[in-house]
Amino acid sequence: MTDDDDDNDDDNDEEDGKPETMKETPEPNQTEIIQGPQGFVAGGMAAGLKASGALDFAAILCDRPAVTAAVTTTNLFCSAPVQLCRERTAAAPRLRGVVVNAGIANACTGSQGLKDAIAMARAAEEAAGAAEGDFLVASTGVIGRLLPMDVIKQATPHLFSRLSPEGWDDFSRAIMTTDTVPKVSRRTVRIGRGLRRGAVVTVLGVCKGSGMIHPNMATMLSFIVTDYPLGPAQARQMLRRVADRSFNSLTVDGDTSTSDTLILMTSGAALDRREVDAGKDEQFETALGEVAAELTQKIARDGEGATKLITIEVEGTASDAAARQIAKAVANSPLVKTAVFGNDPNWGRICCAAGYAGVAFDVNAFSLKLQGKTVMRNGLPARFDRDALKEALKKKDVRIQIRVGSGKGRAEVWTCDLTYDYIKINADYTT
């Protein structure tokens, strides 16, 4: 954050060391084909798990053992699929695919739930001709209900017979619950530069989630596939870093679900692992980070009842973690979120939320900008044009910038506004 009030949007010119990224995230529609990375097929079908008859059963399959890493919920009540996911990625970092259902979360289902998750994976492994233990499972939907395993088992061969390189749109729709739009983000990056320009690598991310979602359900599922070659430990570490700056920097209502899962799979088909180096890894991680951040923002925009994406930037703390803690306190404040909904330049609520975040700072070094306008400087109210700021707050994108000192720590966190429709979606639902 600088002291002048200018927006400084970077243009997309390639700078030194910056990967040549071609942003290609088409708004999904029925006719456009989403191009996945080499080595993968995907698809979705209606198996009858959703009462609506919509697509509800989906899979991703790699044509070879794919290096796979996962980040899962920290909730003690993790679902059976999450337990299986943890076990299998720890035991064998090279897997063949994931099978996913929407409608039933298979959470709070005890030992039978775990048996069912294993059986669901087994059916996929058989249909794919893969070995036992080669598949992960992800489920999203109602908590406390068992999966109809006969339906799952019967549908699995049909699902796998229709997987194709063009199946990503169906996949993205089949994993939706209260999402109002499918969420896809894609980057192609030319890795390496100079005379030997290297290879074109694709990163494709698909996710679902819109707040704590459907009643009795609470899930953010995200799948990222690529053809850039990564080692198992490298994939794990990179995914953790990227998750911290994307999905873990999102808060819709502060509720951490029982099933949150982020899976990264890479076929490594785009170039030989022996050709990569630290520079290429860095280029790839940037692209991976962009895909993850874009998916995260799509979830925030599709938050239950949300009308605005709110970005909270905090800087000047001793550490990035401290900055994130302050940003999350602001992002989780219902009073801040309702003020943004009401286009109210209510800076008092923002500094109040920062003040109870549990991070020590000097309030006399606290400065705050709303939509680029300084409203508080060094702990004291600044003069600003209230009507102009109210007008600026009507935009779909609201930016809150906080500086609390001169430390090097910084963080960016996303959330959405809190609206009548959030209450409607979450209170009027009849179980």
Place this chain on the structure above:
Amino acid sequence: MTDDDDDNDDDNDEEDGKPETMKETPEPNQTEIIQGPQGFVAGGMAAGLKASGALDFAAILCDRPAVTAAVTTTNLFCSAPVQLCRERTAAAPRLRGVVVNAGIANACTGSQGLKDAIAMARAAEEAAGAAEGDFLVASTGVIGRLLPMDVIKQATPHLFSRLSPEGWDDFSRAIMTTDTVPKVSRRTVRIGRGLRRGAVVTVLGVCKGSGMIHPNMATMLSFIVTDYPLGPAQARQMLRRVADRSFNSLTVDGDTSTSDTLILMTSGAALDRREVDAGKDEQFETALGEVAAELTQKIARDGEGATKLITIEVEGTASDAAARQIAKAVANSPLVKTAVFGNDPNWGRICCAAGYAGVAFDVNAFSLKLQGKTVMRNGLPARFDRDALKEALKKKDVRIQIRVGSGKGRAEVWTCDLTYDYIKINADYTT
């Protein structure tokens, strides 16, 4: 509660060591006189700080130096009155009174704000004939605006001329902001038992607060006065214990205000300090705790847009603090609060919130009751009559009971439901 030392059997109106408490909390109305403890006068007037012309300026005065203790906000952005309150109660534990205004919080007002708070106290000290430093100040209202000191100074002598033992109703109304009702709780207790029946002690509590309240404002102010004699250290420790089990166990929207203040003053006029003992102190602390808990529940019921009081009980943890942490996670979950608003027996959201509270427990020992009905037992869904439970959830009082193991820790936390009106109050306000 056990009682081994009750050597007087002649008294039948007293049971098993329980203090003889006469609950006397009338619903406030214009005609009823609220009887305060011996030694205190109070009152309120309209000084013109509220645009509505309602009562907005109030004071409490003790006829002798009163032992005074305070618990104040942990927010880094504490208001000037909170700073003064901390300094003065630390420097001198015996004070004469408090002067309070509503309309302007005197927060985020820098050094001028602190000067104004001191001047506001000084005006009260002069009007009361008290020494410099003998008064505390409390302010609630808009953040970032200076007090109109000319108005304050001019009104102070008028305010003090009308203080009286019958002035508590005016006092309770003058400190209100978005509160829909004044909040008063009162107990009279006969301290001591047997032949020498001891004295009748009065505990009177008055507070304001309804969530993070008015936009740009964020305040719970609570004043408890009594005539039971306490030493300064004892008053401080007792108030801290009582606050933890009452005001600190309340959460309306998770926002900790910049001005939260709880003040306890005692004249000690009801009995001689040399007559008290540990048993009497305990009797008194029970009454004090009841007053604080009742005020807390009144705030929760008057939460912005609230239709229900939600009580969350957690037991079976290793410590009370761990139980409180779980209970607060549930109380702060917007999904739990909207489900209660919608009469939805949505137990999945409750166990989910408990699961991310940050307290380790065995999910297979987790049991949950809603309105007394078991909905989850040892980590698995229990059978229950969903329609009957939906009906039971329509009551104004909703009880959530959680057991997470066999530890001795327990806690009770209060909150309210999250409704359309919360959004309306907090978003539609125009600054």
